Every structure is written in C-alpha cells, then in structure tokens.
Amino acid sequence: MKQNSQVVGRSCDCAEGQCQAGEHYLDQLKDTVAFSMPNKRCGAFFAESIQGVGGTVQFPKNFLKPAFELVRSHGGVCISDEVQTGFGRLGSHFWGFETHDLVPDIVTMAKGIGNGFPLAAVVTTPEIAKHMGTALHFNTYGGNPMASAVGSAVLDAIEEDGTQENSHVVGTYFINKLRELQNEFDIIGDVRGKGLMIGVELVSDREKRTPLSIDIVGKIWEDMKDMGLLVGKGGFYGTTLRIKPPMCITKEDTDFSIDVMRKAFQNSCS
Ligand SMILES: Cc1ncc(COP(=O)(O)O)c(C=O)c1O
Known part of the structure; x- marks a missing residue:
C-alpha cells in the first residue's frame, strides 16, 4: 500500500x-x-x-x-x-x-x-x-x-x-479527518457524505476504482470492531464503510475513530 x-x-x-x-x-x-x-x-x-x-x-x-x-x-x-x-x-x-x-x-x-x-x-x-x-x-x-x-x-x-448543529460541526470535522487519512492510504478510494452520514469506499486501485477484495474489507471491519469501533458496510460490492454514528458524538470520539481506522488499515497491509 x-x-x-x-x-x-x-x-x-x-x-x-x-x-x-x-x-x-x-x-x-x-x-x-x-x-x-x-x-x-x-x-x-x-x-x-x-x-x-x-x-x-x-x-x-x-x-x-x-x-x-x-x-x-x-x-x-x-x-x-x-x-x-x-x-x-x-x-x-x-x-x-x-x-x-x-x-x-x-x-x-x-x-x-x-x-x-x-x-x-x-x-x-x-x-x-x-x-x-x-x-x-x-x-x-x-x-x-x-x-x-x-x-x-x-x-x-x-x-x-442541538444535534443537527453537532452533526454539521463534528461531521465536517470527521470528513476532513478522513480526507487526511485518504492521503495516507491508497486503499481509500473515496470519502463522501454530508454531516454524520459518511461513506469510505475501499479500493485496490484508486484510479480505476477497483473494489477492494471483500475478504480484506471483512478483516478490516472485524479489526475495527475488536478495537471498539462499529461501522456499517454497504455499496454495490459491499466495500464501502458506512459511518453513521449517534448524532451526539464529539470531536474526541472522531479522533478515536480515525486512530482505530488508521491502525486497521496499517494491519491490513502488514
Ligand atoms: C433508508 C431505509 N429505508 C427503509 C428502511 C426499512 O425501514 P423499516 O425497517 O422501518 O421498514 C431502512 C432500514 O434499514 C432504511 O435504511
């Protein structure tokens, strides 16, 4: 990677x-x-x-x-x-x-x-x-x-x-942090969404948008769960991580989530 x-x-x-x-x-x-x-x-x-x-x-x-x-x-x-x-x-x-x-x-x-x-x-x-x-x-x-x-x-x-405002503030923070994470890992093909409705599409080739193998996605997903982060999976190939947390989450919760995701992505290539 x-x-x-x-x-x-x-x-x-x-x-x-x-x-x-x-x-x-x-x-x-x-x-x-x-x-x-x-x-x-x-x-x-x-x-x-x-x-x-x-x-x-x-x-x-x-x-x-x-x-x-x-x-x-x-x-x-x-x-x-x-x-x-x-x-x-x-x-x-x-x-x-x-x-x-x-x-x-x-x-x-x-x-x-x-x-x-x-x-x-x-x-x-x-x-x-x-x-x-x-x-x-x-x-x-x-x-x-x-x-x-x-x-x-x-x-x-x-x-x-004020959970709508929180969704705007923390959601935007989350998306920006994920975009930074995208710069660290080519496996992140796309980060999209709005507020606290966020998708992270995992790929094996970012240019061609080739979906990442579902087995690797499954391992990353389980790894995140073991480290305390629950996200969904979806999309046509089941390779998009769906992040839809409670609307009261904080920036600290977001930082924790980003750390867990980083570790899981690192583990997937080791
Ligand atoms: C967008 C959307 N519409 C409808 C449903 C189904 O809702 P219900 O279980 O209330 O029929 C779901 C369930 O996950 C959903 O995500």
Missing part, C-alpha cells in the same frame, strides 16, 4: 452551475419512462436523499428535482425515504430532501425518530392521506402510545441538544 502525499480532492470538468452526471442520470430515467413503463404511467418514485445501504452515494447536482418533475408529469407521486437522512443527520438541513430544494408528496421516516426505540412514521399531503380511508390498512403497533411518547421526547432532545 503506497503512501500518497498529495491532498486528495474530487475533480470535475463541468462548467460552473452544470453537472454532466446529473444530465446522464436524468437521461437514464427518461429512457426508463420511454421504454420500460407501460402507457408511460408511473405509480411512485422512491428516493433517499443520499443512498444509505447503497454505499452513501450522493446524487449528482440537479438530478433529483427534475427527476421528481418527470415522475409527476407521468402521474407518479414522489416519495422521500428519510429513514437514514432525516432528523438533522446531514447537518445543514433537518430533512435530506431540503438539500435538493424539493418538496416530496410522501416522506417515510424511522430510526432517528426513535433513537433506538422501534418507531416509524409516514407523512403526506391531505389529498393523498384521504385515500388511506378507502383501503383496509392496519398495524399491530400503529399509534402505540409508548412509541409516540418516545418519538416526541426524541424530537425535543434533537432540538434542545
């Missing part, structure tokens, strides 16, 4: 205000509408604001908003899955969809709202909600008063403890 002294940035040839990747993504969606949808009618389009288990993949600029417009123009409703991105984790905004400057028709949420307690919710427009009354729909735990009390307390804590 060779050392690299250059600061690693993410280069881009697009002109100011333009995003070729966003245009390509949109063309693919247009192709799907044109060639794969019967009668070109669409039911619904689901999107996370940043893909979570998908490997902390951020959409290109100017993709999601026109994608929503395209779906709506073909009769579909647009659903934002905020299970991972919601409740201030992205730091700059309370909801991930706000970072794309759009308003969904339906928002699904869970995890963060319960802070570990099993709780989920769906929020939608009165127009869509009224249709729920025309279908048979029930949940064993729906409207559970204990879960509702937990959710309400968690919302208060998010506000009182």
